[in-house]
Amino acid sequence: MDYSDRRKSHRRRMLQGGKIVYGRSALLIDCMIRDLSEEGARLKVASARDVPDNIRLFNSGDNTVIDAEVVWRSPREVGIRFNGKVSPISESDDPKIRNLRFHD
Template sequence: MSMEQRRQPRLRVFLKGRIHFNNGSSSIDCLVRDMSSTGARLLLSETATLPEKFDLFIPQKERTFRAQLRWRREDGIGVTFDNGAESPETAPDLTMTTLLRRVGELEAENAALRRRLAQMMEAAALAI
């Protein structure tokens, strides 16, 4: 979409983002490079097949936008935000549920890493 077709000019930004899809079960990191109240240009950290619609969470703005894929190029994708509205996932109860689930996942990962570190230290002590 050329600049002339946009309703709002996009500002150059450098924001970390996370794309969520498949009802929140899949996610991909991204970098938001241009953004307006109606859309954005994203650089993806992974090449993946994205659905036509997904949620874009931008931690620095503490907002999740419902995004629709408009174009795809080798260097990124362009999206528009559905009526500039936030995703329903930003409702406090859903956000808290998502955060609690993520905390549980991180605690389990932390415990697994501590076990692995203990095993490595034990093996190193035996090797001495």
């Protein structure tokens, strides 16, 4: 099935490191951001079943975080829809989010 027809905005292909944040910001899953739009993203992960339904996505390219929900899964990828606005990690009320940094 071609999902591109259902998208409201164009997705940019990219290969950007990130982290899936969940569990009161205490748990992290490394990911690669493969596609990105204003409404959501496609993330490559080691195992999609390990990703909870509601997450925060940390984008290491611009040190931002955004709330999101998983809308589809394949074995090693998840599609997410954003549920808020992008915020710089430096402005977060959560000290664990403020201290996030991408490490290779």
